[in-house]
Amino acid sequence: xxxxxxxxxxxxxxxxxxxxxxxxxxxxxxxxxxxxxxxxxxxxxxxxxxxxxxxxxxxxxxxxxxxxxxxxxxxxxxxxxxxxxxxxxxxxxxxxxxxxxxxxxxxxxxxxxxxxxxxxxxxxxxxxxxxxxxxxxxxxxxxxxxxxxxxxxxxxxxxxxxxxxxxxxxxxx
Amino acid sequence: xxxxxxxxxxxxxxxxxxxxxxxxxxxxxxxxxxxxxxxxxxxxxxxxxxxxxxxxxxxxxxxxxxxxxxxxxxxxxxxxxxxxxxxxxxxxxxxxxxxxxxxxxxxxxxxxxxxxxxxxxxxxxxxxxxxxxxxxxxxxxxxxxxxxxxxxxxxxxxxxxxxxxxxxxxxxx
Numbered sequence: 548x549x550x551x552x553x554x555x556x557x558x559x560x561x562x563x564x565x566x567x568x569x570x571x572x573x574x575x576x577x578x579x580x581x582x583x584x585x586x587x588x589x590x591x592x593x594x595x596x597x598x599x600x601x602x603x604x605x606x607x608x609x610x611x612x613x614x615x616x617x618x619x620x621x622x623x624x625x626x627x628x629x630x631x632x633x634x635x636x637x638x639x640x641x642x643x644x645x646x647x648x649x650x651x652x653x654x655x656x657x658x659x660x661x662x663x664x665x666x667x668x669x670x671x672x673x674x675x676x677x678x679x680x681x682x683x684x685x686x687x688x689x690x691x692x693x694x695x696x697x698x699x700x701x702x703x704x705x706x707x708x709x710x711x712x713x714x715x716x717x718x719x720x
Numbered sequence: 721x722x723x724x725x726x727x728x729x730x731x732x733x734x735x736x737x738x739x740x741x742x743x744x745x746x747x748x749x750x751x752x753x754x755x756x757x758x759x760x761x762x763x764x765x766x767x768x769x770x771x772x773x774x775x776x777x778x779x780x781x782x783x784x785x786x787x788x789x790x791x792x793x794x795x796x797x798x799x800x801x802x803x804x805x806x807x808x809x810x811x812x813x814x815x816x817x818x819x820x821x822x823x824x825x826x827x828x829x830x831x832x833x834x835x836x837x838x839x840x841x842x843x844x845x846x847x848x849x850x851x852x853x854x855x856x857x858x859x860x861x862x863x864x865x866x867x868x869x870x871x872x873x874x875x876x877x878x879x880x881x882x883x884x885x886x887x888x889x890x891x892x893x
Contacts (some may be wrong), residue, residue, distance in 0.1 A: 552800070555770070558773055558865070558867060559770045559771070559773055560863055561867040561868050561869060562844070563770055563867045564842075565842035565844055565867045565868070565869050566729040566770075566775075566842075567764075567845075568799055568801075568841040568842040568870060568873060568876065568878070569745045569747075569765070569767060569799045569841070569842060569876070570744075570745035570868065570876035570881075570887050571743075571744070571745055571767075571879045572742045572743035572744055572767060572878075574742075581796065588801045590766075590892050591766045591767055592742070592766065593742075593744060593763075593764045593765065593766050593776075593852050594739040594744075594764055594778075595764065595777065595855070595859065596734050596778070596780075596854055596856045596857040597728070597732045597736055597739075597855075597856075597857035598732070598824070598855045598856045599855055600731055600732055600735035601855055602739075603766075603776075603778075603859070605767075605768050605769070605776075606765065607769075624722055626738070626741055626742045628741075646825065649817045649878050652728075660875075661776065663801035668741040668742070668761060669737075669738035669739075669741040669742060670738075670762060671723050671735070677852070677854070679850070679859070679861070681768050681769055681774050681776075681850070681861055682767050682768070682769035682770075682772050682774055683769045683770075683771045683874055683879045684769040686768065686776070686852070688852070688854055691731065691735055694730070694731060694735050694737075694738045695738070696735040696737045696738050696741065697741060700741060702878050702880075703741065703742070703743035703878070703880045703881075705743045705745075705876070705878055705887055706745070707745075707875075707887045708876075708889060711887050712887050712888070713889070714743050714880045715885070716881060
């Protein structure tokens with residue numbers, strides 16, 4: 548979601564505009580361990596397979612968090628819901644890395660090895676079981692060993708056309 | 721989105737429930753060529769990097785479309801918007817593979833090498849520049865060479881809690 552000030556080719560600029568039209572769920576991916584504590588807002592996350600339960604996360608290699616995730620190997624993917632706009636902005640860069648976990652009213656549970664956001668739509672804990680390098684980004688494959696489903700989460704949160712949008716839990720279409 | 725009748729472990733079942741809480745944009749990925757014509761609805765799609773412009777698509781290796789995508793190498797990722805629920809269901813398996821492109825009122829443009837859905841929120845054409853195998857699925861990395869941004873698309877379409885939800889183009893939060 549951060550601005551990139553380098554010159555873009557026409558195809559790159561059109562690609563960004565097209566990707567703005569692809570709705571994506573919003574997540575805060577966290578880690579803690581010998582490599583340090585880190586958390587970052589990521590919309591390039593998806594479910595890969597349930598055999599074994601695997602998600603993927605795309606992270607810019609230039610980001611400070613990238614190497615901390617790689618070194619710790621254990622991560623938590625916290626799937627956000629409505630009302631998480633402020634914490635999503637904090638972890639997207641509005642708040643310095645060292646203050647993110649305390650800068651908002653969000654409550655983080657530190658008892659799982661990687662910070663779990665209370666009230667998330669889902670939190671998936673696991674280890675980085677493989678990676679793929681594509682251009683500026685690393686795709687991290689996370690094999691889940693603990694899954695928390697947000698029972699009282701009242702919807703989802705998507706990023707579309709460079710803004711957050713809540714998704715109601717009930718059927719609207 | 722299809723049902724899997726094999727026995728699931730508790731972690732697999734919880735993982736599926738957690739993934740139902742992760743909002744995902746809905747896409748129809750298409751291909752045409754010597755390997756045949758194919759199209760399939762996929763929500764496990766994301767933007768990876770714009771250097772070079774790259775998306776990824778996760779496809780079950782057991783699906784008929786998988787080998788056709790692999791053989792043709794050229795694909796189009798059509799990002800859906802509101803009003804595309806019917807064509808999304810058709811390509812998710814409600815309609816047999818050979819009838820999908822004609823079973824709904826959707827208009828497909830065949831002049832790009834892979835079918836482009838008229839009125840999509842965005843259509844990204846490119847070649848499969850690499851793959852990664854994870855469990856039951858192949859992750860296909862698609863490097864874009866042609867990008868069509870849907871100018872008059874009036875929103876997005878997400879899959880959340882096993883249902884479609886429109887995302888309005890205007891700010892709602």
